[in-house]
Amino acid sequence: MRAVLLAAGEGKRLRPYFNRPKPLVRLLGLALIERNILTLRECGINDFIIITGCYSTEFRDYLGNGEKFGVSINYLHNPDWEKGNGVSAYTFHKDYRQDEKFILLMADHLFELDLLKAFLTEAKKIKQDELLLAADSRLEEVFDLDECTKVKAWENYAVKLGKGLDDFNAVDCGLFIGTGSLLEALANSIARGAYALTDAVNLLAEHGKVKLHFIEHSWVDVDDYPGYKQAERILLKSLVPAKDGFISRVINRRFSLRITRLLAATAITPNQVTFLSFLTTAAAAVSFAMAKPFIGGVLAQLASILDGVDGEIARLKFLKSSFGEIFDSILDRYGDYLIVVGMVYSWYCATGHTMALLVGAAALTGMPMSMLFKEKFRNVFGQPFIPEIHDGILRYFPANRDGRLFIIMLGGILNLLPATLILLAVGTHLQALIRLYNVRKAT
Amino acid sequence: MRAVLLAAGEGKRLRPYFNRPKPLVRLLGLALIERNILTLRECGINDFIIITGCYSTEFRDYLGNGEKFGVSINYLHNPDWEKGNGVSAYTFHKDYRQDEKFILLMADHLFELDLLKAFLTEAKKIKQDELLLAADSRLEEVFDLDECTKVKAWENYAVKLGKGLDDFNAVDCGLFIGTGSLLEALANSIARGAYALTDAVNLLAEHGKVKLHFIEHSWVDVDDYPGYKQAERILLKSLVPAKDGFISRVINRRFSLRITRLLAATAITPNQVTFLSFLTTAAAAVSFAMAKPFIGGVLAQLASILDGVDGEIARLKFLKSSFGEIFDSILDRYGDYLIVVGMVYSWYCATGHTMALLVGAAALTGMPMSMLFKEKFRNVFGQPFIPEIHDGILRYFPANRDGRLFIIMLGGILNLLPATLILLAVGTHLQALIRLYNVRKAT
Numbered sequence: 059m060r061a062v063l064l065a066a067g068e069g070k071r072l073r074p075y076f077n078r079p080k081p082l083v084r085l086l087g088l089a090l091i092e093r094n095i096l097t098l099r100e101c102g103i104n105d106f107i108i109i110t111g112c113y114s115t116e117f118r119d120y121l122g123n124g125e126k127f128g129v130s131i132n133y134l135h136n137p138d139w140e141k142g143n144g145v146s147a148y149t150f151h152k153d154y155r156q157d158e159k160f161i162l163l164m165a166d167h168l169f170e171l172d173l174l175k176a177f178l179t180e181a182k183k184i185k186q187d188e189l190l191l192a193a194d195s196r197l198e199e200v201f202d203l204d205e206c207t208k209v210k211a212w213e214n215y216a217v218k219l220g221k222g223l224d225d226f227n228a229v230d231c232g233l234f235i236g237t238g239s240l241l242e243a244l245a246n247s248i249a250r251g252a253y254a255l256t257d258a259v260n261l262l263a264e265h266g267k268v269k270l271h272f273i274e275h276s277w278v279d280v281d282d283y284p285g286y287k288q289a290e291r292i293l294l295k296s297l298v299p300a301k302d303g304f305i306s307r308v309i310n311r312r313f314s315l316r317i318t319r320l321l322a323a324t325a326i327t328p329n330q331v332t333f334l335s336f337l338t339t340a341a342a343a344v345s346f347a348m349a350k351p352f353i354g355g356v357l358a359q360l361a362s363i364l365d366g367v368d369g370e371i372a373r374l375k376f377l378k379s380s381f382g383e384i385f386d387s388i389l390d391r392y393g394d395y396l397i398v399v400g401m402v403y404s405w406y407c408a409t410g411h412t413m414a415l416l417v418g419a420a421a422l423t424g425m426p427m428s429m430l431f432k433e434k435f436r437n438v439f440g441q442p443f444i445p446e447i448h449d450g451i452l453r454y455f456p457a458n459r460d461g462r463l464f465i466i467m468l469g470g471i472l473n474l475l476p477a478t479l480i481l482l483a484v485g486t487h488l489q490a491l492i493r494l495y496n497v498r499k500a501t
Numbered sequence: 502m503r504a505v506l507l508a509a510g511e512g513k514r515l516r517p518y519f520n521r522p523k524p525l526v527r528l529l530g531l532a533l534i535e536r537n538i539l540t541l542r543e544c545g546i547n548d549f550i551i552i553t554g555c556y557s558t559e560f561r562d563y564l565g566n567g568e569k570f571g572v573s574i575n576y577l578h579n580p581d582w583e584k585g586n587g588v589s590a591y592t593f594h595k596d597y598r599q600d601e602k603f604i605l606l607m608a609d610h611l612f613e614l615d616l617l618k619a620f621l622t623e624a625k626k627i628k629q630d631e632l633l634l635a636a637d638s639r640l641e642e643v644f645d646l647d648e649c650t651k652v653k654a655w656e657n658y659a660v661k662l663g664k665g666l667d668d669f670n671a672v673d674c675g676l677f678i679g680t681g682s683l684l685e686a687l688a689n690s691i692a693r694g695a696y697a698l699t700d701a702v703n704l705l706a707e708h709g710k711v712k713l714h715f716i717e718h719s720w721v722d723v724d725d726y727p728g729y730k731q732a733e734r735i736l737l738k739s740l741v742p743a744k745d746g747f748i749s750r751v752i753n754r755r756f757s758l759r760i761t762r763l764l765a766a767t768a769i770t771p772n773q774v775t776f777l778s779f780l781t782t783a784a785a786a787v788s789f790a791m792a793k794p795f796i797g798g799v800l801a802q803l804a805s806i807l808d809g810v811d812g813e814i815a816r817l818k819f820l821k822s823s824f825g826e827i828f829d830s831i832l833d834r835y836g837d838y839l840i841v842v843g844m845v846y847s848w849y850c851a852t853g854h855t856m857a858l859l860v861g862a863a864a865l866t867g868m869p870m871s872m873l874f875k876e877k878f879r880n881v882f883g884q885p886f887i888p889e890i891h892d893g894i895l896r897y898f899p900a901n902r903d904g905r906l907f908i909i910m911l912g913g914i915l916n917l918l919p920a921t922l923i924l925l926a927v928g929t930h931l932q933a934l935i936r937l938y939n940v941r942k943a944t
Contacts, residue, residue, distance in 0.1 A: 381940050419865060
């Protein structure tokens with residue numbers, strides 16, 4: 059399926075803040091239109107048509123032929139863009155291929171990846187003369203409702219659309235699956251002197267041809283500065299993975315998302331952040347070894363926070379890689395090792411107790427068991443191990459990395475290294491054995 | 502698809518050795534027919550018809566309705582079994598369902614799992630009036646060629662079959678995919694007084710209806726005592742996994758297969774062997790700690806050998822389980838840890854060198870890295886990490902478990918614990934880093 063991006067408007071309200079065409083406004087490291095292209099690429103779309111109007115060379119200069127994104131981008135220009143966005147959308151008829159279904163969207167809107175994925179799944183189900191429109195019926199949550207195009211829906215078909223509609227139960231998200239019938243409706247409505255896309259959609263709605271897909275994820279029309287900030291919030295929130303550890307969710311993400319926001323505009327890569335996180339664990343280890351447990355603890359927690367940032371930046375800027383995933387896993391283990399060695403060194407130097415060595419060995423060997431078990435589980439059962447489901451009562455024990463580093467931070471701050479190491483040693487091995495027992499019981 | 506197993510014959514030649522119907526002769530822990538049923542179950546077949554003749558109650562008593570194997574078994578009796586195996590095969594017509602394709606095999610033959618899998622894949626391709634026959638064209642490798650039914654093949658169709666054929670280029674493996682046309686041919690040939698299955702197959706061959714599948718795995722007709730021993734050899738050989746470590750392939754399997762052969766007839770489970778292997782590592786660790794490195798080294802190698810036996814018994818007796826796979830992985834890690842701790846303890850007690858502790862920590866943390874990396878690799882890339890392919894020049898460094906335990910054995914026997922630990926520490930971490938580098942380069 060090809061994607062048609064409408065980027066013909068002037069975007070007056072945001073221009074004073076950024077001095078560039080609105081779809082080229084950078085949000086957390088990527089231009090709005092660039093993010094839409096990359097998000098659609100994640101959904102398997104590789105062929106893009108951009109409709110330009112008020113600005114044209116700016117888009118060509120910035121996006122080129124799409125090669126740098128691994129996609130193909132072509133441009134259609136609408137000199138009459140001022141008449142209305144229906145005229146711009148209609149420009150696509152020059153390139154339309156018989157019986158083609160295409161996804162049409164506003165280049166300056168922000169859509170969550172999962173929103174687009176769910177929408178594209180619905181695309182297969184519409185008839186050749188229908189239009190599919192993404193609609194949001196969660197009115198109390200819609201951002202800047204006044205400015206939205208309202209939709210009067212009956213079941214999952216649109217009855218009427220309009221900005222000034224009084225009786226409505228959803229809003230138009232600016233996202234469509236179009237067929238030839240949309241281009242026909244556009245031609246008809248333009249012939250009657252109605253130049254907005256909504257005019258053509260209304261023509262189709264009159265004949266019961268506008269099917270609605272009620273979205274369940276976030277989107278926003280980035281029309282002004284508050285919209286821009288809202289887009290930033292949505293985007294940052296979307297970076298938190300569904301299965302996140304307790305400490306990570308409650309503490310780390312509050313900091314990591316802030317760091318990610320700061321780093322987004324820079325060229326720093328996820329792998330560089332991974333390495334930075336590793337260096338921080340090394341610094342924590344040295345601090346522990348030099349009998350500065352408070353600093354060591356704080357650095358360990360900082361490393362834990364940075365351990366979230368690499369993934370956030372990877373997801374934010376479409377920089378996920380297989381190497382990055384493995385690199386992160388392996389460096390995390392080395393980070394764990396260094397910290398434990400630093401702590402044991404400190405304890406042993408201070409006391410000379412053989413106990414420190416034994417507990418240290420137990421903690422060292424326990425640290426990788428959680429990952430070992432989870433990876434093996436996933437390979438054997440073909441599905442991820444999810445502590446919340448598979449760990450039973452043990453899910454409250456912080457034996458995942460976020461939890462372990464949190465315990466280390468507490469131990470450092472409170473200067474309780476022996477107790478911390480004993481807790482880590484017992485906890486990690488106990489967890490491995492109980493997990494084994496649970497698998498035994500379940501199979 | 503249903504399976505029809507011919508078990509009607511008398512099996513005179515093997516009777517003196519085992520005093521039971523030939524398909525019920527136990528080979529490495531399972532009766533021949535039981536193994537065929539379980540092997541076919543692995544291929545997704547759950548519905549079995551057993552044609553009895555000379556013996557009947559013996560089969561019913563041993564196999565029952567199949568519940569204990571998780572399959573359904575029904576029996577058809579042929580009182581005229583002495584006439585020939587064609588009459589026995591024809592007995593199936595009583596239960597034949599319109600247009601059904603079925604797999605027909607001799608209950609007392611041994612077929613490798615991969616042979617049956619490949620054969621069943623071909624089953625889909627034959628026409629409704631054809632017969633598919635498994636044929637072996639590797640004549641120089643065929644066991645007891647004299648006793649085999651020979652096949653004259655032209656391309657992949659049989660022209661003529663017969664025990665006394667002079668001009669032949671393959672032999673009949675006693676394995677068929679039958680259709681209604683086979684039952685018709687059997688009826689015709691029985692009417693003409695020709696009672697052997699081969700007679701009916703020849704009738705079909707005359708009309709070019711016997712398609713051949715040239716097998717590439719091992720099989721044997723267990724007809725006499727040499728055949729029985731040959732079956733044992735084939736079966737044991739098939740237990741060695743394709744991707745086996747160098748030390749494992751060259752040394753360990755020579756011992757582990759012997760142990761497996763001894764244990765096959767007992768009720769010992771793979772998980773019990775896994776635990777036994779773990780206990781052996783514990784004994785090795787204690788030996789090292791008690792300054793008996795020679796014994797420690799030998800026990801470590803024994804544990805390594807036993808580490809192969811659990812998988813062999815699991816494959817041999819269809820006892821593979823998800824829990825077993827995880828249990829083995831986790832216990833292997835604990836075994837590794839114990840041995841290293843024992844060695845470090847010995848070194849440190851003897852010298853008091855801090856160096857022993859540092860090297861020990863490095864070796865302890867290095868031991869699980871190989872598994873960590875491999876499991877993660879498989880999850881990320883969706884395919885197993887194969888040292889022979891992915892490790893480059895490093896594949897010669899014995900950093901997998903069989904190699905590590907071999908190094909430990911040498912270190913123990915030669916009483917070179919410090920050097921062994923240093924080698925393990927450096928080798929395991931170096932391997933992890935080089936593997937990371939290789940992934941980086943390849944992606």
